[in-house]
Amino acid sequence: MIPDVAENTPRRASPDAPAQDDPSAATRGLKSRLRMLRDGYGLVSDILTPQRIGLVLAAIVLVASGSFGGLDEVNTKADAIPVAKAGQIITVKPFTISVTKLIHFKELGSIAPTKAGTTYYMAVMKVTNTSDAVVSAISLAPALKLAAPNVAPRANPLLYRAQDSIPARGYQPGVPVLTAVIWAAETSTPAPTEATLTLSNLTWYQYFSSNAAAWRVDVPAYTLTLPIEEKKAA
Amino acid sequence: MRFTRNGVITSLLVIAALFVGTVIADLLPSEESVLNAPYEHHASIGQPVELRTATITVLGLRSASRITALGNTATTEGIWALVDFTWKPSAQPVSPNQDAVHIKTVDGRKFGGSPPVTNACLPTQTGVTFACSFAFEMDPTALAGAKVVFPAAGSRTGADDVAVIDLGIDSATAQRLAASTEKVLLPPPTVKEP
């Protein structure tokens, strides 16, 4: 007889028909294992109540996380910035820099013209780019900060190639450049005898929405405290 | 949860298929990288390369310890690599972007951009060949095997059509170039007679 429904069509059992029986050995085995576990627990349930089991598990979790440092004291105080000395070669990403001296003067030709109420501070440092491509001086300038009592530098410093007295535009990879970093500041009295230079790392920041990317100032890497040399105008 | 033999085999096959699919998808280049990769013309010294905007021929490489251009002088603790080339715009009077032209070396570094002394190859005229020189401040140890990359237009990373010219520097030439103590004056762009 030709069936009017395909052979593998799922059939809904009619209400009075007995449910499809699936006599698989696995189901029976699972039932008995569960019963075994239940009976086994019944034997120890007066001592190992569910609450006590919970407490034991919590203790295990605490000990396990503690062994990995989870219970150590939280470091709320910021890490101190390492201190460097003059002439020491320090890594200020993506450069290696060695600061030689700090000079204070009133004017220096066309680079630092004489202006009423303005004085100049210059840090001389040898800068080498250790990355793969050129890094512009405009990216490095905000990472260099000068601080001294009564001194308020007006803006980001200007960077010059000390050998040629021309603006330093870019630092090519692997080429050391002797750089003069010049800050203009309000004249302050009394003139400070020493100042603190803070050099911060730069990080390559990729903007999320556009393809643009640029070097951004990251955390401070080193501070140096140097005596200020007074340079009289020639 | 019921573990049938067919069920377990099916789930293992699905996991294996996902794994193979992920490996293949990782190995294939992404659409972004294919669409954004520039079209490179490879050539050597003396061979003209027709780019989208101009025809460029690199004539040679010299070196100097000091360069002067437009009244500004710059020395270096590395070496100045001077690339002499000719440039002939084809449809409008364009110039090579001095900030985007760079020398790429065997170790993957790129030299060029933000030069302290500029010697831009402009003004130019369509259909006229100009002889220009660009100076690159380089690490003398990176000269051997270097190639100079000229984009047709646009920035260093966003170029579409680039000429990659092998400068033909072997290690002996690199040592000779690195030891140069010449002081060179870079001329402005000059028309080469046809």
Next chain:
Amino acid sequence: MQRTSWWRSNRIWLALILPLLALALAASSFRLSTLYLRWEWSAPVILNGSGVFTQSFQDAKSTQHTRTTKVGVTAVARTTTLASDRPAPGTALWRIELDFAAAPDQLLAGCTIELEDAHGVRYGTQGAKVDASGRPNPLPRKPTCVPRDAPGPELDWAGELVSPSVQRPGVWKSEAAVAMPEGRRPVAVRIMWDKPGYLKLLIPS
């Protein structure tokens, strides 16, 4: 059970397949960069010899302005020298003379003049010029579309209007020189102020 065929029961959507496909293709065809090229010189106003050119543009502060001027090309001819500029070897100097007529308040300063040949190739006024001794002139004097002594109102780099001290005359002439390679002939003069619109004056033969 009466069964209508699949084709008949889906006839409405089948009929809409082609129009919907056309709409989907249009929506994904990204015609923005072919039709809306406001950052290129993409909208020429082509006039035969002379005519009136009107353009609206935005300044650096995004304020809308309009400029209207009547321009005519009176002469385009080869010459040997203009204002001490000579053509470099292998090029010929073409002198362009233009007539302008505009109201004194029109913003017409800061234009670029170029020559175009029959293939649409553009030639500028700054390149391939040498001085009397044959040395390249890297900074030839850029031609202006306004009289040098009375340029009229101008916009500075911040978009501020700089009012003139001297009123610009109603009519004036301008001249420019382009060093074109030998063997090429210009067919049109391009005068460009702000993208995307520019004026292309066909040189009357």
